[in-house]
Structures are given as structure tokens and as C-alpha cells.
Amino acid sequence: MTTAILERLSTLSVSGQHLRRLPKILEDGLPKMPGTVPETDVPQLFREPYIRAGYRPTGHEWRYYFFSLFQKHNEVVNVWTHLLAALAVLLRFWAFVEAEGLPWASAYTLPLLVYVLSSITYLTFSLLAHLLQSKSELSHYTFYFVDYVGVSVYQYGSALVHFFYTSDQAWYEHFWLLFLPAAFCGWLSCAGCCYAKYRYRRPYPVMRKICQVVPSGLAYILDISPVVHRVVLCHLSGCQDPAAWYHTLQIIFFLVSAYFFSCPVPEKYFPGSCDIVGHGHQIFHTFLSVCTLSQLEAILLDYKGRQDIYLPRHSPLSIYLACLSFFLVVGCSAGTAAFLRQKNQGQTDQERFLRLPGGAWCGGSLS
Secondary structure (H helix, E strand, O other): OHHHHHHHHHHHHHHHHHHHHHHHHHHHHOOOOOOOEOHHHOOHHHOOOOOOOOEOOOOOOHHHHHHHHHOOOOOHHHHHHHHHHHHHHHHHHHHHHHHHOOOOOOHHHHHHHHHHHHHHHHHHHHHHHHHHOOOOHHHHHHHHHHHHHHHHHHHHHHHHHHHHHHOOHHHHHHHOOOHHHHHOOHHHHHHHHHHHHHHOOOOOOHHHHHHHHHHHHHHHHHHHHHHHHHHHHHHHHOOOOHHHHHHHHHHHHHHHHHHHHHOOOOOOOOOOOOOOOOOHHHHHHHHHHHHHHHHHHHHHHHHHHOHHHHHHHOOHHHHHHHHHHHHHHHHHHHHHHHHHHHHHHHHHHHHHHHEOOOOOEOOOOOO
């Protein structure tokens, strides 16, 4: 009996030693997480106006930047807002499918599927850009070009569902022939953003913001036009359509997000105080995420409740062609991003060659 007790105590002692070593084993198995650094310790490319600290150092292994999802730095809120939004879109759509059923083989379901795909795509590309761009200069350009492709994809996906499910008959009769071809200008938003990123160096001139905002703004005005027509008529007539209210919210949230995208507030007024939480791009992400969720809810209501409107006016062939054009936009946007990335890689390599060890330049800026 005594022998058994001693053997048991010996086993527990050995197990206790293993348990005490477990944190060390886990620590050794995880990547080392360097601390964040101030703006003076990262290249000019990675610095954001009025953000003084919280930057991740460049040049580490990929796993460091993936694991920085759980680290406190000035991009982590940008990552999590769109990560949570992507999961919310996926879960909400799945709940709708479970509750209502979905005729997967029907042509009339395709625009909805394309829209959900485009929403998850832009959110995923955005969070990857903010999560991984700090590795190197080439990674910075590459992932932001991918981010701009996601924006173009989302704009055209939104145009499809607004055209097929949301538009009223009066709007449709006037614009049906021109809307989707014109919505192809969503590619211009990708081209404008990629070119602005490729062409201009920090400190950015106003022209960079114009190249970004003007094409994206024109694409949004076109995409949202059937929604605005629907919302205005509904509110003027005092209708109680719940989808119209969700559409109203998506417009409001988008306009608020556009303001914070265009203006570096509040960090402009409190430099260094909004480094980790509270700067304008994080607020932009938050409102854009809520905008997407409001839009999704409105589209699901339109898809379910307006079949008597959109089914008679669209043939399956027209829907197939429209959805195929979505992949044409994807291809054009991806091709534009790949082309400018290649040109940027050559330019970045040349700039790196011209830069002296002390940080000076052998010549002027190549931008």
C-alpha cells in the first residue's frame, strides 16, 4: 500500500514538472512577438499622419504578421472590424438560407450569391491588407492593390443586387439598358486607387486623394441610384417597407464612413492620442462594416418580398450574362492591380538601390 502511494506521488511529481514546463514549451512554439515601434523606426511609406506609435517593425517572418492579429498595434482594430463583419455576413446569410431556403439552381438567386461573395471578398482582402502590409515595401503595395480589387468587386456586386432586386419599375424603365454597362466603371475605382498608390509618395499630395475618391465616388453614385430612388419615393409616400429603412441606414452609414476615409479626424486634433484605438480609418472601417450589414439585411428582404416585381422583368439569360460580367470586372481589376504591382516592384527596387545607407538619396524622388 505504501509502495503504491509512493509510486503515485512520484508520478504526480513528474507530471507537475511537465506542467510547469508547459508554458515554456508553448512560448518556444509560438513566434516571438517584437514590440511595436514609434513612427521614426519605420520607413516613411508605412507612416500615417498624426499616428505617432504602435507600428509593427518590418522584415520579420510571415507568421509574426499573422499572429499580430492578437497583438496591440495601430492596425489591429482595422483588422478586427472587417474580420467580424465578414463572419457576420456569412452567419446572417447562412441563417437566412436555413430559415427561408434558397433555390440554388435558379438564375434569380445568382445576383444574391454574387453579392454575398463580393461582400466577403472585399472584407477579407481589406483585413489581409491591414494585417500583412507591414512586412515589406513590396508587401505593402501588393496587399493594398489586392484591397482595391476587393473594393471594385464589392461595388459591382452591389450594383447587381440593386439592379435586380431593389430598383422600382419607374427607375428600371429609364435606366435598365445603361446601368450595368455603366456600373462597369467600378473597375475605374480600382484603377484610380492602384494608380494613386503607385504614383504618389509620402507626404501625399491632394491629387492622390482625388484619384482615389473621384472614381470611387462616381461608381458609388451610380450603384446607389436605384436605392436612392426607391428610398425617396417610399418616404414621400409614407410607406412602411422595412427594407427601405435598411437601405436608408446603409446610405447614412456609408456617407459617414466616406467622411472619415477622406479626413484624418479625430487624430488630426489629438496627435499621438488615437494611435491604437480611435483614429479615423478605424471609424471608417466600423461604419463601412455596419453599412454592409444594413445593406445585406435590405437585400435579403428585397429578395424575399419583391419577387412579384423582379421575376417578370428579367429573363434567366439576362441574369446569367450580368453575373458573367461580374467576373469580367474581377479579371480587369486583378489585371490592373497585377500590372501596377509589377511596375511598382521595379520602381521600388530602383529606389532601394539609390538610397544610401544613411537614409539619403543619390538623386531625386522617382515618383
